[in-house]
Amino acid sequence: MKPTIRDVAKMAEVSISTVSRVMNAPDRVVESKRNRVLEAIDTLQYQPNSFARGLIYKKSFTLGLLIPDIENLFFAGVIRGMQDACIKLGYSLMICNTDRDKDRLLSYIDTFHEKQVDGVVFASDILYPEYYEKLVGCRIPFVLVSTHSDEYDIPCVEIDDEMAAYDAVKFLIELGHKELGMIGFNHADSVSGPPRSRGFVRAVKEFGLDHNIQNIAYASHRFEHAYQAAHELFTDHPNLTAIFCVSDEFAMGVISYLKDRNILVPGQVSVVGFDNLRMSSMFVPKLTTVAQPMYELGQRAAEKLHELLTTGMVQISKEKMDHKLIIRESSREK
């Protein structure tokens, strides 16, 4: 027989509500009683029943995470950070992979509602009105990571995408490149797409290289699409010597394309990526890239959600974390 809260109370010679208080607000219990309860819990190997606990406290001590693509290594980094923070804060994490499918995402919110998760982290996707309405309708508190919303006032943590793109392009220009191109995210299905394009445009303008402004090809999130976009970009502009890519995966797709055309990287064309995936230092050539603090983004998102759940608000609603240019082998002076 599994021990119950009754058994603990009996052994510790206290009331059931004292045992409950020790588990949920220990500083409100005098030390001698508290120690007796903790000893009894230990001796009996008592495991509180989360269903019963949930019914009493309306808390499941579980957070939900909605990510668009589990096969994208960017999210693996975010998940690690989030999971470590969850362990520290006493939550379990339920991870759901949406594949950027609206119906699937909405049905996951139903699942979260049904499981009564305490809160949700929404990662890297556009917060469509349907999503917002549904989360608010289900009364699930949530925060955003690696995305933000201009329409709704939702706490978020991300990097400064425009500045990060600007820094990468400035770096290429300072290497002496004058014919630059970019592989960007489709603006229609990406939050970071538009600011990263603006960063590219601002940098080329600032250095008097306005003729590059149109040299942007767009791709969805996978390397195959970047491969195809590179083909379009180089067909129209065969003289490009430097390409800024908005993800490491895109950079790998572009380098793969250039390799298939016998164009040397960085010998003939420099390529800069974005994210600093684990993979980027293993690629051939090793990628120069804009590092995002993936682990820290995940960690901060969990902490922010915890803050929201425990205090009802967050101190810093829109938080920006630092990016950093990592110079490796895929870029070279012109």
Next chain:
Amino acid sequence: MKPTIRDVAKMAEVSISTVSRVMNAPDRVVESKRNRVLEAIDTLQYQPNSFARGLIYKKSFTLGLLIPDIENLFFAGVIRGMQDACIKLGYSLMICNTDRDKDRLLSYIDTFHEKQVDGVVFASDILYPEYYEKLVGCRIPFVLVSTHSDEYDIPCVEIDDEMAAYDAVKFLIELGHKELGMIGFNHADSVSGPPRSRGFVRAVKEFGLDHNIQNIAYASHRFEHAYQAAHELFTDHPNLTAIFCVSDEFAMGVISYLKDRNILVPGQVSVVGFDNLRMSSMFVPKLTTVAQPMYELGQRAAEKLHELLTTGMVQISKEKMDHKLIIRESSREK
């Protein structure tokens, strides 16, 4: 006010237990009543409370997944398959990343116990006695994916590791290579390590190339370790012309090492990987590799666990799925 099961029963003019039966064993309810209940659920937008449901039925409709490394793309494929199967079967999935840390893994089992998950899938790690004892002690049914146990009779689904390794090495030998090496998993912390080494040894012996038997260097699970292992292997055996790697990540580490030493792949050395990660067709050069059915492994694991949970047993206890050699650019005739 959220509608309750009482409201549904009232509107449908049936008893509460009939509503409950419609949700859990609909074929035991006459059609006219069933339709009235379903209509009422729909009209009221009733969401059953999983805490309350859990208390009544002792089911949480949640499965747990223990994976060793969320940053390994092999698991991303497995997770996709498992999550899709879970959706179909009506389960939520709680994914926990253990980082191959014993204490963390044991504490996740506690969490699963506390959350009363219905069952657990244990992926790709050694089933140490502590893990087995803990899962059994918590009375959590579980199955293994991409691993197996010789000591305990636990249902599992995996590939034939020895045969897959044999096929890869045979392929290299038939290309004319006579000086072969292998980068394997450390036997101490890997289930698939020993059978894959046996596959290598069997192939070289069968073709009278016994002098290669000792040409195995071992690495942990990351590409950096494979880079280092390649350095050791090529320092001792500079004449090798073909390397079989037990993961695509290792193959990338080896190719990265050879690139840094100005050794051409596949010009001077052929490299074959294992897994067929999404990344393997994006790498430079594109990897020849042994494909594992990652998605299907995840799917089958969820189905097996469901079978175990609903019937108390599984038809096929030890299931093997097919592997397949995919020939791309990293291998060439000698």
